[in-house]
Amino acid sequence: xxxxxxxxxxxxxxxxxxxxxxxDKLSFLYILKKEKLNLKNIYRIFKARGKIKTLNLxxxxxxxxNYSHLVNSNIELLNHYLYHGWKEERSPSxxxxxxxxxxxxxxxxxxxxxxxxxxxxxxxxxxxxxNHHAEINSPQNIIKSLENSIFKLNNEINQxxxxxxxxxxxxxxxxxxxxxxxxxxxxxQGLGVTREKRNPQITVSLTSYPxxxxxxxxxxxxxxxxxxxxDKLILWLSKEEFPNLEKNLPSRILELKKxxxxxxxxxxxxxxYDKLIHSLKEYPNEIIVTADDDLFYPEDWLERLYENYDxxxxxxxxxxxxxxxxxxxxxxxxxxxxxxxxxxSVLNFPTTGGxxxxxxxxxxxxxxxxxxxxxxxxxxxxIWFWGxxxxxxxxxxxxxDGFKHLTYINPERELNLNDDGTLFEGNKDGxxxxxxxxxxxxxxxxxxxxxxxxxxxxxxxxxxxxREKYLKQCLDSVINQTLKNIEIICIDDGSTxxxxxxxxxxxxxxxxxxxxxxxxxxxGLARNxxxxxxxxxYIGFVDSDDWIDLNFYETLFTEAKKQDxxxxxxxxxxxxxxxxxxxxxxxxxxxxxKSEGELLNVNEHSVVIWNAIYKKEFLQKNNIYFDKLQAxxxxxxxxxxxxxxxxxxxxxGTYYHYRKDVGNRLTIYNxxxxxxxxxxxxxxxxxxxxxxxxxxxxxxxxxxxxxxxYDDLYGSSLxxxxxxxxxxxxxxxxxxxxxxSCKYKEDLQKNYYETYxxxxxxxxxxxxxxxxxxxx
Numbered sequence: 001x002x003x004x005x006x007x008x009x010x011x012x013x014x015x016x017x018x019x020x021x022x023x024d025k026l027s028f029l030y031i032l033k034k035e036k037l038n039l040k041n042i043y044r045i046f047k048a049r050g051k052i053k054t055l056n057l058x059x060x061x062x063x064x065x066n067y068s069h070l071v072n073s074n075i076e077l078l079n080h081y082l083y084h085g086w087k088e089e090r091s092p093s094x095x096x097x098x099x100x101x102x103x104x105x106x107x108x109x110x111x112x113x114x115x116x117x118x119x120x121x122x123x124x125x126x127x128x129x130x131n132h133h134a135e136i137n138s139p140q141n142i143i144k145s146l147e148n149s150i151f152k153l154n155n156e157i158n159q160x161x162x163x164x165x166x167x168x169x170x171x172x173x174x175x176x177x178x179x180x181x182x183x184x185x186x187x188x189q190g191l192g193v194t195r196e197k198r199n200p201q202i203t204v205s206l207t208s209y210p211x212x213x214x215x216x217x218x219x220x221x222x223x224x225x226x227x228x229x230x231d232k233l234i235l236w237l238s239k240e241e242f243p244n245l246e247k248n249l250p251s252r253i254l255e256l257k258k259x260x261x262x263x264x265x266x267x268x269x270x271x272x273y274d275k276l277i278h279s280l281k282e283y284p285n286e287i288i289v290t291a292d293d294d295l296f297y298p299e300d301w302l303e304r305l306y307e308n309y310d311x312x313x314x315x316x317x318x319x320x321x322x323x324x325x326x327x328x329x330x331x332x333x334x335x336x337x338x339x340x341x342x343x344x345s346v347l348n349f350p351t352t353g354g355x356x357x358x359x360x361x362x363x364x365x366x367x368x369x370x371x372x373x374x375x376x377x378x379x380x381x382x383i384w385f386w387g388x389x390x391x392x393x394x395x396x397x398x399x400x401d402g403f404k405h406l407t408y409i410n411p412e413r414e415l416n417l418n419d420d421g422t423l424f425e426g427n428k429d430g431x432x433x434x435x436x437x438x439x440x441x442x443x444x445x446x447x448x449x450x451x452x453x454x455x456x457x458x459x460x461x462x463x464x465x466x467r468e469k470y471l472k473q474c475l476d477s478v479i480n481q482t483l484k485n486i487e488i489i490c491i492d493d494g495s496t497x498x499x500x501x502x503x504x505x506x507x508x509x510x511x512x513x514x515x516x517x518x519x520x521x522x523x524g525l526a527r528n529x530x531x532x533x534x535x536x537x538y539i540g541f542v543d544s545d546d547w548i549d550l551n552f553y554e555t556l557f558t559e560a561k562k563q564d565x566x567x568x569x570x571x572x573x574x575x576x577x578x579x580x581x582x583x584x585x586x587x588x589x590x591x592x593x594k595s596e597g598e599l600l601n602v603n604e605h606s607v608v609i610w611n612a613i614y615k616k617e618f619l620q621k622n623n624i625y626f627d628k629l630q631a632x633x634x635x636x637x638x639x640x641x642x643x644x645x646x647x648x649x650x651x652x653g654t655y656y657h658y659r660k661d662v663g664n665r666l667t668i669y670n671x672x673x674x675x676x677x678x679x680x681x682x683x684x685x686x687x688x689x690x691x692x693x694x695x696x697x698x699x700x701x702x703x704x705x706x707x708x709x710y711d712d713l714y715g716s717s718l719x720x721x722x723x724x725x726x727x728x729x730x731x732x733x734x735x736x737x738x739x740x741s742c743k744y745k746e747d748l749q750k751n752y753y754e755t756y757x758x759x760x761x762x763x764x765x766x767x768x769x770x771x772x773x774x775x776x
Contacts, residue, residue, distance in 0.1 A: 027076040034083050044121065049078065051120035052092075057130070058116070059093035066091070086114050097131040104129065174407040176218060176296045185221050185252070192224025193260035194231050200360055201231035201286045202306065207274035208293040209241055210248075217252040218409045222296045224259050228303035230289065234262045236278050238269035270370060272381040276358070281368060285360045292353045296407045304399055305357040313344055313395050314362060317402035318354025322347045324454055325484055327511035329440070329447075332432040338404045346389075347453050348396040352382045354403050364391035376442055380435035387439045390446050451511050452535070456487040457561075458553045458613060459536030462544050463491050463526035468498040470545035470659065475502070477547035479510045483554035488513045489530040490544075494520030499544070524626030524633030531625065537561075538568075538613040546575075546610065547657045555654040556613045566618040566645040569600060572611040572656040580657075586611075590650040600648040602693070603701040607709075609634045611656040614641060627683055631676040635709070636683045639702065643691055671727070677713055678734055681706055689741050696744055703742055710735045 035041040052058050060077050064070060067090060070080060081092045089099050098115040102108055105128060108118050119130055129135035204223055208216050216235075223233055235253075242248040245265060257263065270277055279288050289305060291297065305315050321336040322329060341348055350356045366372060367388040377384045389396070440447045460478055464471065478488055490513060492500045500517065507513045516529050527541060538557060542548060549555075552570075560568035571590060574581045586606045593600055619625075622644040626633045642648060685706045693699040713731075739745070 024076075026074075027079055030075065030079055034079075045082065045117070048082075048114075048117040048120050052078070052116060055095075055120060055124075057093055057096045057120065059095075062093050063090070082114050082117065086116065092116055095130060100132050101128070101130065104132075104135070174405055175411040176407060176409060178215075178218065178409075181218055181221065181296070184225075185217065188221065188225070188259065190225075191260050192226070192229060192256075193233055194229045197231050201283070202289065202302075203232040203234060203279055203283055203286050204230040204289045204291060204302065205234050205236065205275055205279040206291045206293055207236040207272070209238070209271075212293050213242075213248075213253070214250055215409055216293045217250070217256060218296055219291070219293050220253065220256050220261055222298075222301075223291060224256065224261065225299060226297075226302045227299045228306055230302060231286075232262060232283075233260055234264055234279060236264050236266055236274045238266050238274065240269045268370070270374070272352075272379060273370075273373065273384070275352070276381065276385060277368065277370070280363070287357060287359060289355060289357045290352055291355055294409050295353055296409055297355065298403060298407075301355055301403055304402060305355060308397060308399055309357060309359070310397075311359055312362075313397050314350060314359070314389055315357040315397050315399060316348070316350035316354060317356075317399050318404045318406075319348040319350045319396060319398045322349050322450065324451070327451065327484075329436065329450070331430070332436070339398060340400065341398045342400070344395045344397045345453050346395050346449055348398050349386055350382065350396050350398075353406055356385075358385075358389075359394075362392060362394050363388040366391075372442070376438040377435040380432060383432065383435050383439055387443060387446050390449050391443060393449075447511055451487070452514075454485070454487075454535070456485050456512075456536040457483060457557050458486045458538045458540050459530070459534035459616070460486055460488045460540045460542055460553070461491070461527050461530035461534065462488065462542050463493055463523040463530075464495060464499050464503065464544040465493040465520065465523070465526075466495050466497045466499060467544040468495075468502060471499055471502050472506075473547050474542060474544050475506050475513075477550065477552075478542060479506065479512070480550055481548075481553050482551050483557055486512060486553060487534070487536060489516065489534060490514070491516045491518065491526040491529050493518060493523065493526040522628075522630040522633070524629050524637075527626050527633070531619070534616060536616060539616050539619060540613045541610045542656075543610060543658075545659050547659075549654045549657075552654045552656065553613070556651055559649060559651045560613055560615070563647065563649050565647045565649040566615050567612055567641060567648040568651050569605060569612040569648060570651040570654055570656065572608070572658055575657045575659045591652060593650040594652050598650075600650050602642050602645075602648075602698050603705070605638060605642050605648075607632075607635045607638050607705075608658075609637055609641075610658070618645065627680070629676050629680055629683075631673045632680040635680045635706075636687060639684045639687055643687075643693075643702075674713065674731075677709075678731065681709055681713070681738075682734065685738055685741060689743065696747070700744060700747055707735070707738055710738060 031042060031045055035045060058078050058081065063077050063081065063085070067085075070077065073080060075084075078092075081090065085092070086098045091097055091099070096116055096119065101115040101119060101123070105123070108115055108123070111118070119128065124130075129138060135141055206219070206223075220233070220235065223230075237249075239245070242265075246254060246263065249263070253261075253263075264278065266274055266278055275290050275292075276288060279286075287306075287309070289302060301317070305317065308315050319339055319341070320332075321339045321341065323335050324330060335349070339348070363385070364387075367385070373381075373384045386396070462474065462478070467474070475488075475490075478486075488510070490503050492503060492515065500515075503513070503515050507515055514533070516526075516533075518526065518529060523543075531539065538560060540553060540556070556568045556570055559565070569586075569590065571587045572583050574583060583606070586604075589600070589604050593604070614624075619641070622640065624637065624640045624644065627636050685703070688699070688702050688706065693702065
């Protein structure tokens with residue numbers, strides 16, 4: 001018998017027989033030595049050995065059979081693997097593949113822990129696999145494999161469904177009965193154009209190319225068979241594509257010439273542009289109607305177009321609605337398709353297939369410049385012609401109940417079931433977007449005209465006068481509003497600093513910004529300039545040295561729209577240089593009314609305009625505007641707006657930030673400002689006395705508000721150097737007249753206001769002056 005450490009070996013007829021033994025003292029000492037008497041590591045090794053044996057992950061027979069040179073080794077076989085074998089890329093058993101384990105889990109390799117020790121102590125509990133076979137046959141892998149198979153199967157099923165739908169659509173898409181139409185063509189005897197020509201003449205124009213020419217006679221017949229005859233029907237063909245001219249054409253096309261068809265040949269091949277470009281050159285003063293060569297048109301197709309003709313606007317059976325987001329045109333595939341739209345607008349994008357009527361001189365002067373259109377929109381003729389019309393200030397009208405559901409001559413071609421190809425196929429995958437973008441970049445005026453057509457939810461009006469220091473913060477807060485469909489009207493009121501330069505810089509970044517440049521007239525008339533062009537459903541005002549929360553207009557508009565409010569008012573904060581302070585009086589009222597689910601009454605407001613939005617229709621109906629004042633234009637405006645509003649709602653959840661302590665803001669009192677404030681008070685008081693409030697209380701609250709302002713302003717006037725006694729006495733007389741105009745004087749002679757009636761007696765001015773000096 002041959003002895004090696006931990007194993008006995010003896011010869012037999014059946015080969016080698018191995019007898020496992022318990023670890024002996026020598027092996028124990030070997031472990032202590034290798035672990036350098038580190039008790040923690042020694043404990044870990046013995047714990048691992050126990051788990052290895054329990055799990056039967058070390059096979060001495062397998063190890064010795066594969067590495068027979070270890071027969072004479074004095075090291076116990078398991079110890080050999082634990083300290084040497086794994087580094088030599090040896091495997092301890094068929095159940096555990098150390099090389100796989102290290103490759104599969106790089107973190108174990110980095111840790112430099114024996115892979116078998118790591119597996120039994122940590123890996124097994126963490127769900128790691130001892131060998132590749134175990135991973136393949138694991139429940140996770142089997143489930144993943146099944147999921148992949150199901151995913152592939154679903155893809156194949158969906159692709160099959162797609163193909164089935166495509167072929168099924170041949171029978172559902174609008175198409176003609178070619179055999180029947182062919183018989184109709186054979187029997188067709190009439191003339192398809194007028195004998196007596198109109199003025200202006202109506203020319204139906206189209207083009208084709210070799211792949212389509214074999215079945216275009218169906219389309220041509222439908223155009224010759226109209227209930228309302230054109231003066232001319234012209235088919236434009238390229239000599240380049242048909243070098244032998246009519247010899248290259250089917251006889252079925254040539255036979256239609258006797259019914260009025262004209263075939264004209266072009267030297268240059270402009271592709272899809274040929275349907276209109278050549279007719280424009282040859283017949284500039286005629287009405288031109290375009291058609292596509294792959295469609296069959298109903299008999300009233302031309303009549304429907306002409307009966308809507310007004311001599312100015314383009315008419316289309318079929319159009320898409322151009323959509324915007326944040327001042328930019330949305331991708332073509334997100335536009336509303338085949339619209340029914342009563343509004344004549346540049347946002348109606350006509351599609352050539354349905355048929356388009358172009359009045360004479362409808363296009364901008366660049367329309368025939370092929371070097372431009374072939375560069376910008378080489379296969380988007382509808383984009384180019386639409387853009388040229390918009391530049392010429394023409395709009396598009398969509399025919400009501402028009403030819404929107406197209407009838408195809410060759411549905412297989414339309415669905416790409418044959419090799420003919422379609423222009424639509426060539427323009428998909430964003431090609432239309434690329435061509436439109438190129439056109440708008442080359443002619444930025446087009447985008448400006450489009451933006452002016454959009455009905456924004458809110459028009460934000462910002463008067464600007466020498467606010468370069470604060471203007472960018474203001475504009476940033478407005479252009480980044482969460483409500484994207486807004487227009488931003490900035491009125492530069494004769495600024496002498498860099499304010500206009502900043503406005504132009506922001507205008508280049510955001511197409512929603514409109515700039516009005518005018519001589520200095522004051523913030524009120526500047527806002528009136530904005531009101532004149534505002535198109536928003538609601539109107540908002542922002543001062544150019546303030547800013548707003550990013551959800552400001554979305555919060556206000558959502559609530560105003562939901563409740564159909566004339567006026568929606570929210571919270572505001574005073575912003576000082578080093579701190580903020582929330583407005584106390586009005587904010588508390590707004591919170592209270594909101595929590596109670598009630599409206600704001602006619603007098604629950606401050607005299608500021610900017611913490612609110614106003615329905616534009618409401619302002620126009622009640623002729624609410626800003627007076628010609630250089631200061632405090634808010635006071636009469638808010639008096640009118642709150643009086644006429646049928647529904648004023650409180651809104652919370654957002655803030656207007658009103659900047660205080662601005663160096664050159666017109667909140668610093670001077671004689672001119674004082675005079676303007678007196679005018680504003682008088683205008684407001686005249687308004688209050690000219691209308692009929694629902695009850696005495698509402699009237700008196702409104703009246704007292706103005707009188708309080710008179711009193712407050714008088715105190716401020718005493719601090720102005722050039723506001724002399726004569727001015728002060730005149731001011732006092734205004735207060736007297738104000739009191740005397742009150743409809744309910746007896747109700748004022750109470751509490752605080754009884755003092756003022758004493759001043760109306762003899763020598764009242766001197767007494768009032770003395771009172772104010774004591775108070776201040």
